[in-house]
Amino acid sequence: MVSGRYYIGNLLIKKMKNKDVTILAIESSCDETAAAVVVNGREVLSNIISSQIDLHTLYGGVVPEIASRKHIEKINYVIEEALKEAGKTLDDIDAIGVTYGPGLVGALLVGVAEAKAIAFARNIPLVGVHHIEGHISANYIENKELEPPYICMVVSGGHTHLVVVNDYGKYEVIGRTRDDAAGEAFDKVARAIGLGYPGGPKIDKLSKEGNPNSIKFPHAKVEGSEYDFSFSGLKSAVLNYINSCNMKGENINQADVAASFQQTVVDMLVERALKAAKELKINKLALAGGVASNTAIRSAFKSACEEEKIEFYYPSPIYCTDNAAMIGSAAYYEYIAGVRHGLDLNAVPNLKLVSRN
Ligand code: KG4
Numbered sequence: 363m364v365s366g367r368y369y370i371g372n373l374l375i376k377k378m379k380n381k382d383v384t385i386l387a388i389e390s391s392c393d394e395t396a397a398a399v400v401v402n403g404r405e406v407l408s409n410i411i412s413s414q415i416d417l418h419t420l421y422g423g424v425v426p427e428i429a430s431r432k433h434i435e436k437i438n439y440v441i442e443e444a445l446k447e448a449g450k451t452l453d454d455i456d457a458i459g460v461t462y463g464p465g466l467v468g469a470l471l472v473g474v475a476e477a478k479a480i481a482f483a484r485n486i487p488l489v490g491v492h493h494i495e496g497h498i499s500a501n502y503i504e505n506k507e508l509e510p511p512y513i514c515m516v517v518s519g520g521h522t523h524l525v526v527v528n529d530y531g532k533y534e535v536i537g538r539t540r541d542d543a544a545g546e547a548f549d550k551v552a553r554a555i556g557l558g559y560p561g562g563p564k565i566d567k568l569s570k571e572g573n574p575n576s577i578k579f580p581h582a583k584v585e586g587s588e589y590d591f592s593f594s595g596l597k598s599a600v601l602n603y604i605n606s607c608n609m610k611g612e613n614i615n616q617a618d619v620a621a622s623f624q625q626t627v628v629d630m631l632v633e634r635a636l637k638a639a640k641e642l643k644i645n646k647l648a649l650a651g652g653v654a655s656n657t658a659i660r661s662a663f664k665s666a667c668e669e670e671k672i673e674f675y676y677p678s679p680i681y682c683t684d685n686a687a688m689i690g691s692a693a694y695y696e697y698i699a700g701v702r703h704g705l706d707l708n709a710v711p712n713l714k715l716v717s718r719n
């Protein structure tokens with residue numbers, strides 16, 4: 363039995379050419395149990411997501427053990443539903459794609475064990491996928507013409523990465539957060555102003571009623587690393603602002619705080635991403651990750667890219683937050699490059715985004 367991550371030979375890769383590839387993809391890295399059937403990396407036949415958000419809202423954030431238990435409960439139904447909606451059976455599936463990191467270890471293990479069981483029982487190839495590679499690949503689903511090279515600004519609950527996508531599977535991370543992820547900042551600020559979990563969509567909505575220029579929050583820069591981010595100072599500045607208002611007995615205007623905070627994040631993201639595109643002379647820019655569904659972020663990127671004549675790509679909100687269709691897309695490009703995983707595939711909670719050989 364083959365173990366680890368390995369490549370099939372060029373002859374076998376050649377044999378696969380010109381054949382449609384149908385992938386059953388599984389995602390369970392955080393609080394969404396998801397399965398999808400994707401053909402040739404870009405055609406989504408089904409995309410089933412069982413969200414646990416309501417459950418975790420009770421605790422003000424994701425509780426890892428509860429997440430794993432829910433995944434175990436839901437995963438078989440979600441896969442069954444994905445196959446049914448796609449009009450397929452396991453006989454039609456060419457490979458299983460699964461997120462094996464980064465994420466919550468107990469949550470990842472559920473998807474990985476499920477994927478291995480199906481691959482073993484059916485004797486079909488197994489392809490482990492990096493979660494961020496999945497987020498980036500979400501852009502291929504609706505932008506059929508998008509091809510590397512391009513720059514991708516990945517903003518999710520756990521990650522903030524500025525990535526140069528040189529080719530499929532070839533990534534260069536040129537900027538990252540030094541502390542909190544962008545989504546984490548949204549969630550923490552939302553909690554501080556009393557909006558609850560998950561904060562991102564709530565801040566997005568409330569900001570529409572506020573003035574984004576009413577409060578000046580610091581726009582942190584990381585000394586010596588022009589493309590890196592830092593959000594914890596911004597979060598502290600919002601908390602300090604709220605405390606000082608409380609101490610003075612002044613009411614805070616929630617909408618103004620939300621809109622001003624959001625505007626600061628927008629400015630930080632647009633500034634770094636556009637600078638990278640111009641300096642590296644790459645005229646395509648994409649957004650990815652849960653925070654990429656933010657309406658202010660999308661429209662600011664759209665106008666900045668129009669002004670600089672940079673082509674701008676972004677997935678629909680359903681493909682921004684965690685889903686398995688994006689994993690199916692990423693798995694396809696790994697699969698046709700000959701990447702396979704053995705049945706010893708394990709969950710890797712802190713898996714790094716590195717380029718394929
Ligand atoms: O990509 P994702 O589903 O999970 C991770 O891989 O982390 O991202 C979840 C994050 C959460 O922090 C959530 O608050 C944020 O995405 N989010 C948003 C919006 N929708 C989701 N942040 C800002 N605006 C939104 N509309």
Ligand code: ZN
Nearest residue numbers: 518652683684
């Ligand atoms: Zn994610």
